[in-house]
Amino acid sequence: MTKLLLSLHVLAAVLAVGPVTVAASMFPKTLRSAHGATPDDREALTTLRTLHRICRVYAGIGIAVPVFGFATASSLGALGNGWLITSIVLTTGAAAVLGLLILPGQDNALRAAETLDPGPDPGEVPVPVRRSAARLAMLTGVFNLLWATVTVLMIVRPGSTTGA
Secondary structure (H helix, E strand, O other), rough: HHHHHHHHHHHHHHHHEEEEHHHHHHHHHHHHHHOOOOOOOHHHHHHHHHHHHHHHHHHHHOOHHHHHHHHHHHHHHHOOOOOHHHHHHEEEHHHHHHHHHHHHHHHHHHHHHHHOOOOOOOOOOOHHHHHHHHHHHHHHHHHHHHHHHHHHHHHHOOOOOOOO
16 A cells, blocks of 8 residues: 555656646746737737646645655654655645745736736836746745755655665
């Protein structure tokens, strides 16, 4: 049963966190493109909507990762281990960054892009948009770094029986 739970945990992590990582990383550049586009060019806006939808949907699916993780840790009797507690704290931090900062930031940026007023120079990206894109890029980097750290802890955990 432990192997099944571990397999489901790893699959959930790969299939849920991977798409969020990629889509959230692509969002800031696409946001700048959407604001630098002409009013006739709505491709960047469509891509922006799609990236945001991917982030929202897969963030919801990502709930399976800690669910299967706790089940796996419980079956291994590892719930009190330091590396696991650290991973839980980092995962909670990553979820908070995504749910409280990245997704609302994307919502706001998407709303602003949908009500785009090109202004006198439609090819130039306004300063608030550049700041928003930079903030989202930074937050996404933090999110990605937290997940990378959790992944390393899961592979190189102290007391591993893999001999690695």
